[in-house]
Amino acid sequence: MKVLKERDSFLSNYEVAEHLKEIKKKYNWTFTKEDEQDLHNDKRKNKKRFAACGVNLEVITRDILSYVSNSATASIDSTEKFSELVQFLNNYELMKVEKLQIVNSLPRSMVTLYSIVEECDQRFDEQICNNILEKI
Structure with missing residues (x-):
């Protein structure tokens, strides 16, 4: 395996969480009951849940968002x-x-x-x- 582009900078937990929240929103994934209610009330409710990117990405996204929401970084809300x-x-x-x-x-x-x-x-x-x- 060859590294195509070296890392230019480090990412904080907050930045990773924000990126994963965007991915979650893009693919209409729901990990909690609150997510399901929000999706049901949202205008995007007619869109199908997109999973062509793979189940592994969804599982990793869920686990990382769960970890970050229970960490100290969760207190940074904006x-x-x-x-x-x-x-x-x-x-x-x-x-x-x-x-x-x-x-x-x-x-x-x-x-x-x-x-x-x-x-x-x-x-x-x-x-x-x-x-x-x-x-x-």
Whole structure:
């Protein structure tokens, strides 16, 4: 197998979830009773459920959306909040991977933040760490 295009950037759990929600909507998949009710009330109800892309994609989409909805990332409910958080983190000298881990786990304690950010106690003072935690 040959890699055609290398990864240009990392994706956060929020970005993956948003993409999978679009796929779910496109193919009229329902994973919960609420989804079925929404589809029934929607104007698209006459469209058939499209499954030509394969059952495996549907199963993976369902499982990933279930995982993300139960994770800390579920508290980010809009693209504006996500963008605001990323722009806030860009103000600090954090590596891309650290920003990604912060966005994915949304640490609520200093201990968790210290475990994500390498040498956090040497790179940032306690006030900066508290500012990051308050923003989250």
